[in-house]
Amino acid sequence: MTFHITIDGRQVPVVPGQTIGAALHAAGVRSWRTTRFGGRPRGLFCGIGVCFDCLISVNGRAPERACLLEAAPGDEVTTS
Amino acid sequence: MTYDLVVIGGGPAGVAGALTAALAGLRVALIDSGARLGGQYFRHAAAHGTGHAAESGLARFLRLGERLGERADLLLRHQVWHISQNDGGDFTVHCNGPDGGPVAVRARRLLIATGAHDRPLPFPGWDLPGVLTAGGAQALLKGNGVVPGRRVVVGGTGPFLLPVATGLAEAGARVLGVYEANGGLGLARHPLLAMGKAGEAAGYAATLARHLVPYRTRRAVVAAHGEREVQAVTVARLDQDWNVLATRVVECDTVAVGYGFVPQIELGLQLGCGTRQDVDGSPVLSVDSAQRTTVPGVWAAGEPTGVGGWQLSELEGRIAGRSIAERPVAGVLTRRRDRGRAFGAALQRAYPVKAGWQGWLRADTLVCRCEEVPLARVREARDLGATDARSVKLLARPGMGWCQGRICGYAVSCLAGEPQQPSRRPIAQPVSLGALADTADGIPDDPATDPVDDPAH
Amino acid sequence: MSDVIVVGAGVVGAACAYYAARAGLDVTVIDRGPVAGGTTGSGEGNVLVSDKEPGPELELAVLSNGLWRSLAERHDRQAGPGAHGGFEFEAKGGLVVAETDEIQRRLVELAAEQGLEHVLVSGPELRDYEPRLAEGLAGGVLYPQDAQVQPMLAAARLLRDGADSFGRGTLHLRLGVTVTGFVHSGERVTGVRTSHGDVLGGAVINAAGTWGGEVAALAGVTLPILPRRGFILVTEPLPEPLIKHKVYTAAYVTNVASDSADLETSAVVEGTPAGTVLIGASRERVGFDRTTSVPVLARLAAQAVALFPALREARAIRSYCGFRPYCPDHLPVIGADPRLPGLYHACGHEGAGIGLAPATGHLLAQVLTGQTPDLDLKPFRPDRFSEDSP
Ligand SMILES: Cc1cc2nc3c(=O)[nH]c(=O)nc-3n(C[C@H](O)[C@H](O)[C@H](O)COP(=O)(O)OP(=O)(O)OC[C@H]3O[C@@H](n4cnc5c(N)ncnc54)[C@H](O)[C@@H]3O)c2cc1C
Ligand SMILES: Cc1cc2nc3c(=O)[nH]c(=O)nc-3n(C[C@H](O)[C@H](O)[C@H](O)COP(=O)(O)OP(=O)(O)OC[C@H]3O[C@@H](n4cnc5c(N)ncnc54)[C@H](O)[C@@H]3O)c2cc1C
Ligand code: FES
Numbered sequence: 001m002t003f004h005i006t007i008d009g010r011q012v013p014v015v016p017g018q019t020i021g022a023a024l025h026a027a028g029v030r031s032w033r034t035t036r037f038g039g040r041p042r043g044l045f046c047g048i049g050v051c052f053d054c055l056i057s058v059n060g061r062a063p064e065r066a067c068l069l070e071a072a073p074g075d076e077v078t079t080s
Numbered sequence: 081m082t083y084d085l086v087v088i089g090g091g092p093a094g095v096a097g098a099l100t101a102a103l104a105g106l107r108v109a110l111i112d113s114g115a116r117l118g119g120q121y122f123r124h125a126a127a128h129g130t131g132h133a134a135e136s137g138l139a140r141f142l143r144l145g146e147r148l149g150e151r152a153d154l155l156l157r158h159q160v161w162h163i164s165q166n167d168g169g170d171f172t173v174h175c176n177g178p179d180g181g182p183v184a185v186r187a188r189r190l191l192i193a194t195g196a197h198d199r200p201l202p203f204p205g206w207d208l209p210g211v212l213t214a215g216g217a218q219a220l221l222k223g224n225g226v227v228p229g230r231r232v233v234v235g236g237t238g239p240f241l242l243p244v245a246t247g248l249a250e251a252g253a254r255v256l257g258v259y260e261a262n263g264g265l266g267l268a269r270h271p272l273l274a275m276g277k278a279g280e281a282a283g284y285a286a287t288l289a290r291h292l293v294p295y296r297t298r299r300a301v302v303a304a305h306g307e308r309e310v311q312a313v314t315v316a317r318l319d320q321d322w323n324v325l326a327t328r329v330v331e332c333d334t335v336a337v338g339y340g341f342v343p344q345i346e347l348g349l350q351l352g353c354g355t356r357q358d359v360d361g362s363p364v365l366s367v368d369s370a371q372r373t374t375v376p377g378v379w380a381a382g383e384p385t386g387v388g389g390w391q392l393s394e395l396e397g398r399i400a401g402r403s404i405a406e407r408p409v410a411g412v413l414t415r416r417r418d419r420g421r422a423f424g425a426a427l428q429r430a431y432p433v434k435a436g437w438q439g440w441l442r443a444d445t446l447v448c449r450c451e452e453v454p455l456a457r458v459r460e461a462r463d464l465g466a467t468d469a470r471s472v473k474l475l476a477r478p479g480m481g482w483c484q485g486r487i488c489g490y491a492v493s494c495l496a497g498e499p500q501q502p503s504r505r506p507i508a509q510p511v512s513l514g515a516l517a518d519t520a521d522g523i524p525d526d527p528a529t530d531p532v533d534d535p536a537h
Numbered sequence: 538m539s540d541v542i543v544v545g546a547g548v549v550g551a552a553c554a555y556y557a558a559r560a561g562l563d564v565t566v567i568d569r570g571p572v573a574g575g576t577t578g579s580g581e582g583n584v585l586v587s588d589k590e591p592g593p594e595l596e597l598a599v600l601s602n603g604l605w606r607s608l609a610e611r612h613d614r615q616a617g618p619g620a621h622g623g624f625e626f627e628a629k630g631g632l633v634v635a636e637t638d639e640i641q642r643r644l645v646e647l648a649a650e651q652g653l654e655h656v657l658v659s660g661p662e663l664r665d666y667e668p669r670l671a672e673g674l675a676g677g678v679l680y681p682q683d684a685q686v687q688p689m690l691a692a693a694r695l696l697r698d699g700a701d702s703f704g705r706g707t708l709h710l711r712l713g714v715t716v717t718g719f720v721h722s723g724e725r726v727t728g729v730r731t732s733h734g735d736v737l738g739g740a741v742i743n744a745a746g747t748w749g750g751e752v753a754a755l756a757g758v759t760l761p762i763l764p765r766r767g768f769i770l771v772t773e774p775l776p777e778p779l780i781k782h783k784v785y786t787a788a789y790v791t792n793v794a795s796d797s798a799d800l801e802t803s804a805v806v807e808g809t810p811a812g813t814v815l816i817g818a819s820r821e822r823v824g825f826d827r828t829t830s831v832p833v834l835a836r837l838a839a840q841a842v843a844l845f846p847a848l849r850e851a852r853a854i855r856s857y858c859g860f861r862p863y864c865p866d867h868l869p870v871i872g873a874d875p876r877l878p879g880l881y882h883a884c885g886h887e888g889a890g891i892g893l894a895p896a897t898g899h900l901l902a903q904v905l906t907g908q909t910p911d912l913d914l915k916p917f918r919p920d921r922f923s924e925d926s927p
Contacts, residue, residue, distance in 0.1 A: 015225060017115075017126020022224035030209040030309050036774060036812060037452045041308050043209040045449070045487075047216025048120065049113065050197045052450060052482030053207075062512075062850045067219070070115055080776070164831050174831060350829060451811065464693035465546070465572030467712050474578045474689040477811065482773055482854055506829035506856045510773060513816075514849030516838035519831065 003073040007032065014071045021047070021054045021066030024077075032056050032066070032079040056080075082186040083109045083153075085404055086173050088160050088347060089193030091119015092141065092390045093382025093397035097191045099148045100401025108152035109185060111175060113159040113509070117145040119195050119382075120215060121390040123223040158183060159509040163190065163347050169377065171351075174511075174519070182515040189377050189404050192348050192365065193397060196341035196383035201236075201433070202491050203440045205304030205313075206337075207449050214244045214338030227251045229334025233313050235259040235301035236338040238431040242284040244336055249291035256332055258288070259299035259315055261322055261339075262431050301337055302327065302440040310335055322436025339433050341387045342490065346505040348384060351375050355502045358386045359428040363502040369414060370403035371396055379404055388424025395420055438494065447495065448488040450481025458495050469496040479503075482510070539565040539709070541905060542729055542738035544716050544752055545884070546570075547577035548891050550744030551692040552898030553883050555699035558706035560902040564699070565736060566708065567729065569715035572696060573689035576746050576890065579859030581769060581815055582688045583783055583807070584892040587631045587680035591650045593916035594868055598889070599653070600912060601896035602682055608895060612694065624691035625810050631683030632658070632666055632782040634674050634844070640787045641676040648678045655680050669779050669847050683783055685807065688891045695898075711736075716745075719756045719880075726756060726879035740905060742881045747862040749870070749884030753919075758876050761922050762885045764860035768819045768830070770837050771855040772848070774812030779847055783807040786844065800833060804840035806848075814851065816841045818888070825860060861887045864922075871897050871917040873904060881905070882919045 004011045005023065012027040021044050024032060031041035033055055045053040047067050055063035058077050066077075087098040090112030098110040110117075118124055122141045148154070157178040164172050170188050177183040198213035200206070212220075212228060214236055220226045232253045234245045237260060245258045288295055302324060303314040312331045316324040340360060348365045349355070354374035355363045365373050365380045373380050381400040382393035395417045402409045441447070443456040453476050461475035469492050472478065478492045479485025484505050485492065493500040541557050543550045546568035554564045568574070584605050589595035609622030616623060635641035641660075648655045656679040663670050663677055700708040711733070720728035720735055728737035743760075745752040750762035788803035805817040819833050834856055842849050864870065864885040874880040881904070883897050896912070903910040 015125075018224045018226070022220055022226045025220060025228065026224075026226040035452055040207060040452070041209050042207070044212060044216060044220070045207075046198060046200075046213045047219035048197060050483060051213075051487045055482070062852070067216075068113065162829065162831055164829070172831075352828070461693075464690075464697055465710060465712060466693075467571040468574075471571035471574055471578065471689070474573060475693055480811070480855070484855065504827075506834075507853055510852035510854045512850060512852045513770075513772065513838045513842050516770075516835050516853060517842045517849070519835040519838075 005071050005073070005075040005077065007077045008079055018071055019067055020056060020058065020069050020071045020075065020077060023071050024066065032077070033063075034080070082170055082188055083107050084187075085109075085189045085191060086111065086171070086185055086187035087191040087193060088112075088173065089119065089195055089382065090114060090117040090154075090156070091193060091195050091382060091393060092121060093195070093393035094119070094191065094193030095141070095144055095148055096394045096397030097193060097379070097381050097401040097404070098152055099144055100398050101405045102148065102151040104401070104405035104407055106405055109155055109187070110148065110152055111155040111158045111160055111173065111185065113157065115157055117148075117154070117156070120219075123219055125223060125225045155183075155185065160347060161507055161509040161511045163350055165351060171377070176509060176511055176515065180512055180515060182519050184519075190379065191397075191400050191404065192373070192378065192380040192384055193382045193393075194344040194347060194384055196343045196387055197486060198338045199340045199342045199490050200337060200487060201339050201437050202445055202447050202488070203302050203304070203437070204442050204445045205306070205310065207446055208304050208306050208310045209308065210306070210310035210333055211304050211335045211337065214241060214336045217334070217336035218244050218247060221247050221251055227253050228336070229253060229332070231256055231332040232334040232336060233257055233259070233301060233315070233330055233332045234336045235261070235299070235315075237261045237433065238338070238340050239427060240338060242281075244338075245293060246284050246287040248336070249287060249293055253334075255291065255293040256330055257299075257315070258293060258295045259301060260295065260297045261300040261318060261434070263297045300437075300440075301335055304335055305329075309333070318436065320434070322434040323439055324436075340428070340431065341383065342486065343383045343385070343387060345384045345502060346508045348373060348378070348380055349502055349504055350506060350508070351378055353378060353380070357499065359425045360432065361499050362387070363500055370409060371400035372403065386421065386424060387428070388420050392417065392420035392424060435494070447491055448478035448481065450483050450487075451477040453478040455495075458492065462496070466496065468498050469493045469501065472496045539563045539736075539738040540706075541565070541740050541742060542567060542736055543742045543744050544729065545575070545744035545746060546572045546692065546696065546710065546712065547575045547744065547746050548573065548688050548692040548695075548894040549746065549883050549886060549897055550742070551695040551699075552894040553742050553744050553901050554708050554898070555695040556895075556898040556902035557905060558699040558708040560906045561705040562902070562905060563706055564708045565711060565738065566696065567711045567714050567716055567731060567736065569713065571712055572710070573692040575748070576859045576861065577688050577692050579857050580688055580767075580891055581805075581807075581817055582625070582686045582691070582891055584684040584686055585631060585889065586651075586653055586682050587633055587678070588785075589651070590647075591652070593912075594889070595651060596912055597893055597896050600899070601893050602684065604895035604899055605684060605686060608695070612698065622686070622691075623694045625687035626684065627810070628682070628684045630679060630681045630782045632677050632679050632784045633787055634663065634670070634677035634784060635787050636674060638675045644676075644678050644787055653680060654682055667781060667784060669845050670784070671844055671846050679782070685783065686891060691891070716752060716755065724878055726877055740879055740881055742883055742901060744883045746884055746890065747860045749862060749882065753882070756877055756880055758874055758880070758919070759923065760870060760882065760885065760919060761865055762870075763822065763863045764825055765863040765887065766819070766821050766823050766826070766858055766860055767817065767888065768833050768837065768856055768858045770816040770834055770841075770853045771857075772814040772816070772851045773854045775814060775851060778808050778812070779845060780806055780808045780814060784844060786840070802833065802836045802840060804837075804844050806841050806844055814848065820861075820888070822863070827858060829856065829858070862890065863887045869893060869897065869917055870919050871900060872914040872919060874919045876920055
C-alpha cells in the first residue's frame, strides 16, 4: 500500500495519508532546510502548521509546510 | 450564496457547533485547514486501525463527522487568512483553497472554533531537529502513525504530558522520563485525581508503570545537545520557581516539550472581538453564557475562549450551535460547561509557568526561531528603550517571521516584563501575492463547494 | 530642570533630542508609550529625495539625506564598518518607473527641475538595474541618493547616542509618561503636566506626530494635523533578493501630494536586510480606523505583482497600518510658535517623517541655541494655517 517520494533523489516510503514531514521524519530525515542567518538545520517542531520550521519545496514550488502537506506518489522534494 | 453559518475549525468544538446548527435547519459550511476533521484531539491517520478508533470517543466523533458531512458543506484543506465584515453586516471569510488559489465564503453568522497550539519555552538547543513540541510528537503518532523517535524524553508542564508519554510508550518508543516542572506531589497525588478524573489518571499511571516510564516532578529539560540533531538533554531538578538546583545529562534522540497551550484567537481579533485574560494570562475571546462574542453575529467555542480539554470544547460547540440557531440552551448543558470551565481553570492554576525558566537561557539562546533572535538581542532592545513586547519586536524582530510570534510570543512577553497582549495578525495564514492580487478583481465567490467525498477519512 | 522637553519619542522627537543634546542642551524626552511606539513603529524606512517636488520640502529632504549619512558614518566610526549606523542604513538608491512614454516624459521633466543627482533610464535599460522588473515599462529615473533606514532602530539609536556620547548636554528618557497639559508662567510655556507630575523646562518641543494637534491643543493653540492611513504588506523572507533598489511607480509622486480623502494606492516595493519585501503604499483619510481592508491589500498586491511578476509566488505573511501625520498643505510644522513663547513644534511630517527627522532636529537645535538655521523655516511655521484661512 505504500508509495514513494524522493528527497534529493533518495527514495522515502510513504503510507497513504502521511504528510511529507511525517514521512521524512519516519525515514530518519530530521532536517531539510537551514536557516538564513545561522545556517541551522530545521525539520519538524510543532507538527501542526504553526511554527513554519518545516518549510520544504515540493516539485519545485515555493516552500510549504511539510507537516501539513500530504505526500502524493512521485513527489520530489529538495532540501535547502 | 451566503451561508447561515460558517464554522472555522473542525475539532470537537467546531464539529459539534456545525452539526447542532445544521440539525436545526441552518445552511452550514465548516472550514478547516486539515485534510480530515478531528482537530488536535481527534486527529487520526487516513487509514486508522480499529483499536485506535475505539479509543477515547474517536469512533463517536467520526460518526458525528459523517452526519455533518451529509448536512453541511465541508471545506477541508482551506486555510482562513482573514475574515472581514461587510457593510450589510454579513461576513466574508477569505481562504487559501487546496491549490493555493483564493476562495471566499460568505456567512451571516460565524463560529470561531480554531483551537489552540502548544506553548513552548525556549532553552539552549531547543531548535535542534529532534526537539518537538509535545503536541507535535503526538500529531506524528496520531495523524501519521509515525513513532517520533526511539529514545524519547517528555518534558514541560500540565496533564497533557501524560497522554503524550503514554501514547509514545504504547507505540513502542522508549520513554526515558516524563519531567513535570510543577508539583511536588508525583503521579499518585496528581491534581487530576482531585478533579474527578481519577480513572483517567490511574489509566495513565498504569500505562507508564507498565512501560517503566519514570514520572518526575520539579524537573525540566533545560538544554538540548547535539550537532545536527539532538543527542542528549540536560535535565534539571528545580526549585519552586523553576530555578535550577542540579542537573544531569540524559542521552536521547527525541524530545517532546510543552508548557500549556496558546488559544488561537486572531480571527476573532480581526473582527474586533473583545478579549479577556485567562487564568494563566493568555488572552482569550470574551463570550457570554451562550458563547456569543462581543461582536454581533460572531460566536466562539472551544479553546479560543479558554483551554479546558476536548469535552469542554465540544460542550461549548453544542451550546453555540443552539444559540446560533436561536434555540433554547438546556440548563444541563450550561451547567456542565461551567463545571468544565472551573476544571480548566483549576488545571491552569495547578500548572503555572514560573519565571525561573528565564534562567535556563544563555545570551546566544534563540528566543525567536524564525528570525533567529538570541536573548542578547532582546536584552539590547530593552536597553534601547523597548518597554513592552511590541517594541522589543520592532527593535529586535522576534515575532516578525513566518510564525508571527505564535511560538516565541509568550516568551518575549515574559522577557519584556508584561502580560501577554492579544496579537493582531491581519493575515492569519500566509497568502500568495498572486492569489491576493487576483482577489482585487472580484473574489471567486462560492467555492465549487465540492463537499469532500468522505469527511472522516 | 531641563533646557528642553521633547514630547514624543518617535523618530522626529528622537532627532530633536539628539541634536539638542549635541548642541549642549539638557533634554528630557517624554512619551506615553515606548520608544518608536507611534507612527515611527508602523511606517517604512525610506529616506527619499526623489519623490519631492522642487521647493521647501525638497530642500529639507536633501539636508536630511546628508545628515542621515553622516549619522551612520559617525556611528560606524565607533562601532566599526558594516554597522550600518546601528539602524540598517542602506544607500540603495531609488528607481522611479514609468508605465507609459507620457509618464516617462513627465518624470524626466521633474528630474530636471529637482536638480538632484539622477540617471535617466530607458525602457530597455530598466532591467540592467532591476533584472526582475516586468517587461514593457517605458523607462525610469534612478536616484542614487535615496536611502533606507530601520526607523525604530534609528529612533532608539539617536536617543541612545544622544544620551551617551557628548558629555555636554544630557538626555533623559521618560517612557510611559503621558503629557496632559502645559505649565505656563505669564505668557510663556515653562513645562508640561504629566501623568507622573509636572516636568519643567526652558522650552517644550511638540514632536507628537499624528497627535501633534492634540498636544498643541493642550497648550491652547491649534495645529490642523490629521491621520492619513497607510497599509503595508510584508512578504515572507525570499530565498534570494529579488529587488535591489526601492522601486516605485510615478503615480506615487502624485498620490503623495494629493488632497483626496479617498483611497489611493501606488506601488512602492523594496527588499529589506531581513530578506522580506515591503509593499506599500496606500493613502486614505478614514480617521484612526485600524480595520484591515482586504480590497486595499489586494490592490497593493496587484500593483506589486504588475511591477515584479516573480512576486506572484511570494507569500504575504503580515500587514500593518499606520497613520501619517498630515497637514493640509503637506508640509511639516517646524519652529517656534509665535503664538506661545517657549513652545516649539516638530510634527506633521506625513509620509516622510523618517526621511525628514534629522534635518528637523538639526534646524530646531539651531533655533534653540540662537543660531541662524541652515534653511528658511518660514514655509514650515506653525501659525501659517490660521493666516491662510479666509
Ligand atoms: C497538538 C495538540 C495535541 C493535543 N492533544 C490532546 C490530547 O491528547 N488530549 C487532550 O485532552 N487534549 C489535547 N490537546 C488539547 C486539545 O486541543 C483539545 O482538547 C481539543 O482538541 C480542543 O478542541 P477544539 O475544537 O477547541 O480545537 P481543535 O481540536 O484544536 O480544532 C481546531 C481546528 O481549527 C483549525 N484551524 C485553526 N485555525 C484555522 C484557520 N485559520 N483556517 C482553517 N482552519 C483552522 C485547525 O486546523 C483545527 O483542526 C491537544 C492540543 C494540541 C495543540
Ligand atoms: C504606512 C506608512 C509608511 C510610511 N513610510 C515612510 C517612509 O518610507 N519614509 C518616511 O520618511 N516616512 C514614512 N512614513 C511616515 C513616518 O512614519 C512618519 O512621518 C513619522 O514616523 C512621524 O514620526 P514622529 O516622530 O513625528 O511621530 P510618532 O512616531 O508618531 O511619534 C509621536 C510620539 O508622540 C507620543 N505622544 C503623542 N501624544 C502624547 C502625549 N500626550 N504624551 C506623551 N507622548 C505622546 C506618541 O506615543 C508617539 O510615540 C510612513 C507612514 C506610514 C503610516
Ligand atoms: S512543524 Fe511547525 S509548521 Fe510544520
